[in-house]
Amino acid sequence: MEYCKVFLKPKKEESLLRFHPWVFSGAIQSVEGDPEEGDLVEVYGANQHFLAIGHYQVGSIAVRVLSFTPITIDNAFWIERIRIAYELRKTLRLAGIENNNTFRLVHGEGDNLPGLVIDMYAHTAVMQAHSVGMHYARHQIAEALKAVLGDTLQNIYYKSEATLPYKANLGSENGYLFGGEVEDVAIENGLKFYVDWQKGQKTGFFVDQRENRSLLEHYAKDRSVLNMFCYTGGFSFYAMRGGAKVVHSVDSSAKAISLTKKNVELNFPGDPRHEAYAEDAFKYLEKMGSNYDLIILDPPAFAKHKNVLRNALQGYRKLNAIAFEKIKPGGILFTFSCSQVVSKENFRLAVFSAAAQSGRNVRILHQLTQPADHPVNIYHPEGEYLKGLVLYVE
């Protein structure tokens, strides 16, 4: 197959030679042919040698690389990449085992599939395309999933309405590519939960907090827990299994609260330790007393773009300051940021300012990040996004 060719300016091939999977539009000297967004293109250096093949895009990232060797992107390619991703999840002991069937199967650049995210919930794969190229490849990817996962796969839900570039105007609708209408109960570390991939945020569940939830369980015994920004209640049912005295879950979304209640009920039917409130975080934190000695703050990304970084850091500082002020002596704070544009250092600085403002003696017990099924491609450090601190507050 003949592909359009993208030629880079002199000296602009450095990052590709170091396997960084993006070509920025500013690095392009000329384009041979007239590629449309989503087409496969080949990338060449200034002296005409092959560098990469990938999906063409309109915007500051012009090409997302699928391979640094000249291969054909056919069904066998998709099967091979998905197979490698699945093998890794088995190695991580997340797939093919008894007490867990929830994991991220494909994490974009981290699995050498830029622009593609696939989360597994029991027998359902939820697929999300972030690029037009991946959107066009969706049926091939679905076939590859079936080939690799076999009988364990019964549904594939495609959910890209909100993640595809808006300007591409693809009119993509969310829906099943395979299977259909089901209510699946997924299992994470032996705990059960319903996932609403159709109406829920992202792919329906925040798979990336699995290990941090496990760590929380370890500290929960006899504590009074506040799970702020609880969404589907993940941290709450772990806290309950860990022996918490009380667990209060708070989220501004009424839908999230009803899912949290449903999930707690699924694991701990009729357990009086849990209460859930649909309320704004700042309002709740301002008016609450000082009864909690384990607080989780896992807010949505405060900054989605670099130019709002300052406001985001202010937001993290304000939020954490109230928690430091109110947490009981001897309390433990789990605090997170999932904004990609907020660096580990900046987040720590915001939390540091909040601690200083409260005047409390604070120690860092753990520095947390995303789990291994959200791997970071070593050539693409931008893939590291989740940051967390576990703090002991005297």
Ligand code: SAH
């Ligand atoms: N901790 C969750 C994920 C949190 S996602 C988990 O482990 O699954 C962020 C959540 O914050 C969303 O559910 C969103 O509804 C909620 N949220 C956003 N703004 C809020 C606000 N101002 N007050 C309370 N909750 C808010």
